[in-house]
Amino acid sequence: MDKWIYLLIGGIIGTASRYGLSGFVSDKSGTVFPWGTLAVNVIGCFVIGFLDTIFEKKFFISPNYRIFLMTGFCGAFTTFSALILETSKLLKENEYIYAFGNVAISFVIGFLAFKLGSVIAEMI
Incomplete structure (x- = not known):
């Protein structure tokens, strides 16, 4: 059950972050090109790459925190990061x-x- 709680909380934060950042960037850059979505995808790819390397090569974190950050937050922030x-x-x-x-x-x-x-x- 704990895994689901971590997943859901990470997902809520990731979704809200995606919505907020994408909207902020779009408001500043206009809507001719989807700069907000691009920003979210690039940042999400950076974050999931950073976290994957840190957690595999530098230090161990509990599986629940990994689920919270990588599957929950990054997964909700952008599924493009999961594809990458x-x-x-x-x-x-x-x-x-x-x-x-x-x-x-x-x-x-x-x-x-x-x-x-x-x-x-x-x-x-």
Whole structure:
């Protein structure tokens, strides 16, 4: 049960942080380009890369805090960071085809699923 509490609290903070930062950046830069989303994705990738390295190579933290920070906070802040983390792990394991496939499939199938959902919604 503890894991779920840590996950939920991290998720709430990550979601609120994404909303606040994205909105702040968009308010300052305008809406012609999605600068807010880009900022969130880049910062999320930096944070999850930093945390992954610190927790694997520098010091140990409890699994609950790892869930809170990486899965909860970073996962809610941006799922793009999770995609990058998982792809990075594939690259570390020299699984280049899987790494490329993960990125390509995620974007292509994700976009196709988005379009399919849009088309179905238009038909309703």
